[in-house]
Amino acid sequence: MAVHVDGLRKVFEVPEREPGLWASVKSLVRRKMREVRAVDGITFDIDRGEIVGFLGPNGAGKTTTLKMLSGLLHSSGGEARVLGFVPSKREKEFLRQITLVMGNRNQLQWDLPALDSFGLNRAIYRLRREDFVPFRDELIELLDIGDLVRKPVRNLSLGERMKVEIVGALLHRPQVLFLDEPTIGLDVTMQKRIRSFVAEYNRRHGATVLLTSHYMADVQALCRRVIVIHHGQILYDGPLTGLADQFAAHKTIGVALEDGTVDLTRYGEVIHRDGDWITLRVPKTETSEIASRLLAEQSVLDLTIEEPPIEDVIELVFAQERREPEVEVVA
Amino acid sequence: MSVVADFVPLRRVGGTRSMLAFYWSVMRMAIQEQLQYRTANYFYMFGMVAEPVIYLVVWTTIADESGGTVQGLTPGYLAAYYIVWTLVRNMNIVFGAPFWEHRIREGELTKDLLRPILPLHYDIAYFAGWKFVVIVLWIPLAVGLSLVFHPALHPSPVQVVAFFLAIWGAYLLRTMFQESLGMLCFWTTRGAAIFDLWMTTELLLSGRLVPLPLMPGWVQEISRFLPFQWAFYFPIQTLVGDYSNEELLRGLGAQVLWILIGLGIFRFAWKHAVKRYSAVGG
Numbered sequence: 001m002a003v004h005v006d007g008l009r010k011v012f013e014v015p016e017r018e019p020g021l022w023a024s025v026k027s028l029v030r031r032k033m034r035e036v037r038a039v040d041g042i043t044f045d046i047d048r049g050e051i052v053g054f055l056g057p058n059g060a061g062k063t064t065t066l067k068m069l070s071g072l073l074h075s076s077g078g079e080a081r082v083l084g085f086v087p088s089k090r091e092k093e094f095l096r097q098i099t100l101v102m103g104n105r106n107q108l109q110w111d112l113p114a115l116d117s118f119g120l121n122r123a124i125y126r127l128r129r130e131d132f133v134p135f136r137d138e139l140i141e142l143l144d145i146g147d148l149v150r151k152p153v154r155n156l157s158l159g160e161r162m163k164v165e166i167v168g169a170l171l172h173r174p175q176v177l178f179l180d181e182p183t184i185g186l187d188v189t190m191q192k193r194i195r196s197f198v199a200e201y202n203r204r205h206g207a208t209v210l211l212t213s214h215y216m217a218d219v220q221a222l223c224r225r226v227i228v229i230h231h232g233q234i235l236y237d238g239p240l241t242g243l244a245d246q247f248a249a250h251k252t253i254g255v256a257l258e259d260g261t262v263d264l265t266r267y268g269e270v271i272h273r274d275g276d277w278i279t280l281r282v283p284k285t286e287t288s289e290i291a292s293r294l295l296a297e298q299s300v301l302d303l304t305i306e307e308p309p310i311e312d313v314i315e316l317v318f319a320q321e322r323r324e325p326e327v328e329v330v331a
Numbered sequence: 332m333s334v335v336a337d338f339v340p341l342r343r344v345g346g347t348r349s350m351l352a353f354y355w356s357v358m359r360m361a362i363q364e365q366l367q368y369r370t371a372n373y374f375y376m377f378g379m380v381a382e383p384v385i386y387l388v389v390w391t392t393i394a395d396e397s398g399g400t401v402q403g404l405t406p407g408y409l410a411a412y413y414i415v416w417t418l419v420r421n422m423n424i425v426f427g428a429p430f431w432e433h434r435i436r437e438g439e440l441t442k443d444l445l446r447p448i449l450p451l452h453y454d455i456a457y458f459a460g461w462k463f464v465v466i467v468l469w470i471p472l473a474v475g476l477s478l479v480f481h482p483a484l485h486p487s488p489v490q491v492v493a494f495f496l497a498i499w500g501a502y503l504l505r506t507m508f509q510e511s512l513g514m515l516c517f518w519t520t521r522g523a524a525i526f527d528l529w530m531t532t533e534l535l536l537s538g539r540l541v542p543l544p545l546m547p548g549w550v551q552e553i554s555r556f557l558p559f560q561w562a563f564y565f566p567i568q569t570l571v572g573d574y575s576n577e578e579l580l581r582g583l584g585a586q587v588l589w590i591l592i593g594l595g596i597f598r599f600a601w602k603h604a605v606k607r608y609s610a611v612g613g
Contacts, residue, residue, distance in 0.1 A: 012609065067441075070445060071444070071445075072441055072444050072445070072608065073608070073609065074606050088606075090444070090605075092447035092448075093447075095445065095446065095447035096343075096447050098445075099445070100441075100445055102441075105438070105441065105442065107442045107445075109360055109364070111363075111364045111367055112360055112363060112364060116356075116359075116360055116363070119356055120353070120356045120357065120360065122352070122356075123349055123350075123352035123353035123355075123356045124349075124353055124446050124447065124448050125343075125447065126343040126344040126345075126346070126349040127341065127343070127344065128341075128342060128343070128344055131341055131342070172341075173341055
């Protein structure tokens, strides 16, 4: 087991105050605090070598979870183990075996070429030259950044910087990768490059990957399994393909008719019409019955039944309400 | 379905060797970076020279008006004191407590906490590298000041060696206390008032404002039991004063003691502080 999480919680206490002078004076004697349950008792396990998508809307608790798993934050309760280590203890051996890549953070030396920062990482992670140099060159080649690593980091574009950041984060050959929005702000080509790189790293080195991303293309390309978190609680943990089964109330039926002008609104909601090809949204429980009726009542040339696009399903999941309200305390 | 390879653990370099490599890498990076900003560094040093020159002019004038000395200190001694002061002051520039506030607020500590090495090592190594640039830039300034103020400076070889050790001792000592003070930022976002109080106390009791013999006796007595003078007055005196070999050794010993006390305070504070890190801003 690479990652074991059991009932993990993180509660932040944040001060809260009304605007204005009177509220400022009142807060001197009576400070109002609010407990925000960023992560609220989540449980999951991840096997070695697995790539898992960690999905949720902004503020769902994804990054807080990753920060707890990488030892940056101490939890408020529950248990977390990564490679058998308790992350909050931040043992050196643990830190040598993980990495956390945050799409919006710069971990390299700003004014110097990335090669200098890579050299520093060699010393930090106690890497032997004979391991470090070939592996560094392999990563540079995989991401095709040979001409970038000699430029000062400040002169690189966002996408170029992200690529060198990722190489810097993997030089110590971590077993567990926590990737927080690694493709944020990148163009489609660059996103694809990073995706295939992560897949290749996982394949070559047997690494475990926990990935958050708002780009469903990242998740679809890399993850068979997804964990959906919302309001700090896990809503779903299973195959990506099973998400629609659990959350989508509809399916789509695509149908090609001999006469494309026929009105099909009595079968379901017509969401798209392209020549003779019509796409209908139908209640999931009635899909079989509606398909049978269509076949029986219309001159059907072709018919397909599909789950709704993953983006639509995720949108439905993110629209879920929180199960319990936040707690307010006065200190 | 792709086949995932088994993970192969890496053999690691020994701890001491890798630590030395780390210090060397960071120091080299600091030198590279600071050489890129050499003009800014020079202007910064020029600005810094204004402070001791003012002190020097004031005390030399007082000495001239008091029959040539102030409490036994000649203008030549004062010139030597404040010229050496400029180097010691530069050596005393460390990762200051207020920077911790920035490091925490901007989430920069996140990067440091992910590494299997205490951020303190990075700070010591980076500023130590910077010192090499500072020393090179300081030499022409010292020559210029000497031509103008004629310092009385005739150190023995032992004093030169002691001075070399003492300025690095001063650097480490001040680093430990500033880093320890910086830990307050984990508890409060209003640490500035405490930092200012510390700096003012340091200004008065370290020998930065005036050589300690010019301070009242009770101030000199208090300063003996505090770390400040060992980071300022003592290193200057190793070169400018007339310490015996025994006094030099005792002074260096006092520096080591205060460094260890500072390190102890830092480690204790760090252990508790890091649990409070909320990793905001990244």
